[in-house]
Amino acid sequence: MGRIPCCEKESVKKGQWTPEEDHKLSSYISQHGTRNWRLIPKNAGLQRCGKSCRLRWTNYLRPDLKHGQFSDAEEQIIVRLHSVLGNRWSVIAAQLPGRTDNDVKNHWNTKLRKKLSGMGIDPVTHKPYSHLMAEIANTLAPPQVANLAEATLGCLKDEMLHLLTKKHIDIQFQSPAPAPPMANNNNNNNMCSKHEENDDDDTIEKIKIGLSRAIIQEPETMNKPWDSNGASSRGFHYVFGHEGEGGSPWSQSMCTAGEQQGKLGVDENGDECSGEKDARNNNMFSGGEECELWDLPSNDLINPLV
DNA sequence: AAGATTCCCAACCGCATTCCA
DNA sequence: TTGGAATGCGGTTGGGAATCT
Known part of the structure; x- marks a missing residue:
């Protein structure tokens, strides 16, 4: 019953591949193809598991692979699709x-996630942290808000610390005076310059103050760029005012899909709703028109999302 | 200069699904 | 039809390289 094991685990080599192994695998596959990974290491004279050979081929040896750095265009596609x-x-x-x-996973984890965090965008939801705070707070009654601040502080502390210490987000207002709309808060460049030697406790205090401000803020004063009924029905022209990043295509458009996430990302039960399921089950780019979903022309997309 | 820390990425692990004897 | 291997995929890790102190 069933198949025979793919390899004998004891005699299988692990770890880095040598150039000799690469050569054996490449030349075998170029002659015989990749039909049966269980037989490939044996026939190619490799002390490797078939699974390991498959991974080595698909992630490194395949001749059609790019090995260089990701371009800006590639990064934007990754962020939008993500x-x-x-x-x-x-x-x-x-x-x-x-x-x-x-490749994509590694690049996301090492570069893009930090890049978004540094821009004040939550890499999970692709929304600005400040808006996430206010959005959640708006759904709660006042007695719950204080608890929210503590809970949020715990959940987002690392990201917030990075944001606050690296990217100069201004949360220093301590007066109860109404804050300017956060989506238009461009005065971010002067925050940390005077306080570069803050310790973590000091920073956490600032986070608390900032959270309080975000929570207290009137919902009507908030610009909600992801709100499809808002003035900006497409795109997410949120200005973060980062040093050195203001003019790049990144800061202008990285959040474009954020509004769409609002439309199709999560339903009222917190489950993925139809949009994402459609994305998994249908070709969302059919029709030849510009793709509204990610502001990507449909013919820019290589493979249908089946 | 050297040790410590952080970054990066290739490779492994484990789970879910598909395939097949 | 069934159970186990093959495959596909996302998460995690190990170790070398780069950077910092």
């Missing part, structure tokens, strides 16, 4: 010729 699809790396990678899911 904002809708989440960590579906294989689907995202399918839109980037020569990139593997492992």
Whole structure:
């Protein structure tokens, strides 16, 4: 019953591949193809598991792979697709010729996630942290808000610390005077310059103050760029005022899909709603028109999201 | 200059689904 | 039809390289 094991675990080599192993695998596959991974290591004279050979081939040896740095265009595609699809790396990678899911995943984890955090954007929801705070607070009665601040502080402390210490978000107002709309808060460049030697406790105090301000703020004063009924029905022209990043295509458009996430990301039960399910089950880019979902022309997309 | 820390990415692990004897 | 292997995928880790102190 069933198949025979793919390899004998005891005699299998692990760890880094040598150039000799790469050569054996490449030359075997170029002659015989990749039909049966269980037989490939044996026939190619490799002391490797078939699974390991498959991974080595698909992530490194395949001749059609790109090995260089990701371009700005590739990064934007990743971020936009991630904002809708989440960590579906294989689907995202399918839109980037020569990139593997492992490449995309690594690049996201090492670069893009930090980049978004540094811009004040939550890399999970692709919304600004300040808006997330206010959005959650708006759904709660006043007695719950204080608890929210504490809970949020715990959940987002690391990201907030990074944001506050690296990217100069101004949360220093301590007066109860009404704050300017946060979506238009451009005066971020002078915050940390005087306080570069703050310790963590000091920073946490600032976070608390900032959270309180975000929570107290009147919902009507908030610009909600992801709100489809708002003035900006498409795009997410949220200005963060980061040093050195204001003019890049990144800061202008990275959140474009955020509003769409609001439309199709999560339903009232916290479950993924139809939009994402559609993305998984249908070709969302059919029709040849510009793709509203990510502001990506449909013909820019390489593979349908099946 | 050297040790410590952080970053990066190739490779592994484990789970879910598909395939097949 | 069934149970176990193959495959696909996302999460995690190990170790070398780069950077910091």
